[in-house]
Amino acid sequence: MNTPTRTVPGQFTIVLHSHLPWLANHGRWPVGEEWLYQSWAGSYLRVVAMLRRxxxxxxTDQLSLGVTPVLAAQLDDPHCAASMYEWLADWQLRATDAATAPDPTRRELGVREFQSAAAAIADFEMHWRxxxxxxxxxxxxxxxMEILGxxxxxxxxxxxxxxxxxxxLREGLADARGRWARQPAGIWAPECGxxxxxxxxxxxxxxxxxxxxxxxxxxxxxxGRPVGDTDVVAFGRDLTISYRVWSPKSGYPGHPMYRDFHTYxxxxxxxxxxxxxxxxxxxxxxxYDPQRADHVIDRHVDDFVDHVRRRLISESERIGRPALVVAAFDTELFGHWWHEGPIWLERVLRRLPxxxxxxxxxxTARRDGYVGAPVDLPASSWGSGKDWRVWNGPQVEHLVRLNAEVTETALExxxxLVDPAGPRHPSGYRGGRSRVADQIVRETLLTVSSDWPFMVSKDTAAxxxxDRAHKHAHATREICDAALRGRAGLAERLAHNWSQADNLFAGLDARRLYTAALPSDTGS
Structure with a gap:
């Protein structure tokens, strides 16, 4: 007779952060929309299917899933959806080519990939159109799951x-309400900044x-810890547990039996x-041999679950009350980067109880009292050094200056154009919604995306x-210049043309730069 597993104190939480920069209409390969479709097929389809099962x-209450507004915009965008469908079909065609090759190893690869592509197409047609x-x-x-905005x-x-x-922040929360009919109670601040x-x-x-x-x-x-004099709770990533997966030196994805991300x-x-x-x-x-990899997945599931149990016990003993352990990861790790990741994640979630x-x-952690004494937090991030150096260090000083200059130009x-308290401008925009002002703000936000300095600092498609940062900066400047010189027709045309490439956040309204509360609607 098997002895029941002893329940350990506390709660374990997995947090997934789903994010890609705006890629639609800005290149295809090697960096651009291909990045979106690979992540969609490898991670988003599979993680959502796992949650559905x-x-x-x-x-219930299996994990906290963050989806950034800019990624949500792409996953809802008709152009991206149509292009994703084409990408999946192309994947299947490439698999067909491999399946008919003379080389038996390539044929086996092709058959396996054809089956995966067919399953992805069926899932996309059923759930994602x-x-x-x-x-x-x-x-x-x-x-x-819980949604984080x-x-x-x-x-x-x-x-x-x-x-x-x-x-x-206000517009991001409004965007979440518009898409998901609920405002997230929690957020994943970009880069944990x-x-x-x-x-x-x-x-x-x-x-x-x-x-x-x-x-x-x-x-x-x-x-979790309330911050300052507020009731807003900061939850911290437990590095001891998170690095069982995440560590570039010893994390699970680097096991010899797992599929290699870099080899094509x-x-x-x-x-x-x-x-x-x-x-x-x-x-x-x-x-690559999926059956041999499958045995390793089970070993890593058991290892992770064992470490979570021990961590909960030790942390509960240390603080003298049931403890919380939070493991946090980029969603794209599961499937896109680590092919076996979604399988591992589902098995972990089923095995933990x-x-x-x-x-x-x-x-649920906040609701059930896994909250301690208030703290004052320092300036921080989850980047290198846990400070801001990735986004304001010497290697990206040119982008810091660009962001400051573009922001100042845009706000001026x-x-x-639209400040209800300001003097009427010759353009005549003041008082009503201005699509020109909206596009200025939209391009400014795309200019100051955290992705561009991150990619430069990490030398990944720098x-x-x-190019992207300067392209959006140029768009901002030329629309501003035309509008402020009273050339309303030109400003309208420029704003319209740029919006063809950057057609996201249709509800963005520049007039809400002058409101202190959350917007109640996204209409004109």
Missing amino acids: LAEDGA HGASPQIRSLASAGV GPLAHPFAPLLDPRVRQFS FAPGMELDYATNGVEHFMVDGPTLRGDTAL DHLTGLKPARVTGRSVSSADKKP EAGVRVGTLA AVDK HYAV
Whole structure:
């Protein structure tokens, strides 16, 4: 007779942060829309399908899922949806080519990929043709997950002009309400970026909790902490547990049996190899074998669950009360980067309750009292050094200057165009909604996206990132210039033409730069 597993104290929470910059109409390969479609097929389809299965089995409060407004806009965009469907069909065609190749290893790869592509197409046709929002609303209504929101366009908020920072937060929450028919109680601040005082913005706008990295709480992440004099709770990522997966040196995705992310079959673009070894060249990597990988997944599930149990016990003993352990990851790790990740994640979520671990969300942690004494948080992020150096260090000083200059130009123009308290400008825009002002703000937010300095600092497609930042800066400047010189017709044409490429956040209204409360609607 088996002895029942002893229930351990506390709660374990997984937080997933889903984000990509605005990629539609800005290149395809090697950086651009292809990035979106790979992530959609590898991660978003599979993670949502996993949550759907858990919901069908009656599971609730399985994880907190952050979806940034800029990613949500792409997953709901008709152009992106149509292009995604074409991408899936192309994947199947490439698999067909491999399946008819003379080489038996390539044929086996092709058959396997054809089956995966066919399953993805069926899932997309059944669930995704009207975008992601119906999926997210359904899963949230089923209670299987908590939704986390965020500011528009994913800016590194601590470096923003305060007006733009507050506007971006308000509009991001409004965007969430419009898409999902509910305002998220929690957010994932872009890059976990924090500056003292931002908790007041959160409190004003109804945000009840947010994520920070573990060092921001000086490593004491066993409880959420109210920040300053507010009731807004900061939850910290437990690095001891998160790095079981995330660590580039010892994390699970680097196991020799898992599929290698970096190695391609150059005839078909498919990924044929397993990791094999950290120092093994792509040409020498062994063929991927899903069955051998599957056994490793189970071992890593058991290892992770065991470490979560032990961490909950030790942290509960340390603080003298049931503790909270939060593991936080980018959603794109599961499937896009780590092919086996969604399988591992579902098995972990099913195995944890069997192992006596209570699983919940950040919202349930706050509700059930996993909250300690108030703290004053330092300036911080989850980037290198846990400070702001990735976004304002010497290597991105040119982007910091660009962001400041563009923001100043945009605010000066919008103040003259739509500020209800200001003097009427010769353009005649003041007092009503201005699509020109809206586009100025939209392009400004795209300019100051945190992705561009991150990509430069990490030297990942840095040229693309710099080009994107300057392209949106140019759009902002030329629309502002035309509007302020009284050339209303030209300003309208420029705003319209730029919106063809950057057709996101249709509800954005520049007049709300002058409101202090959350917007009640997104109409004109």
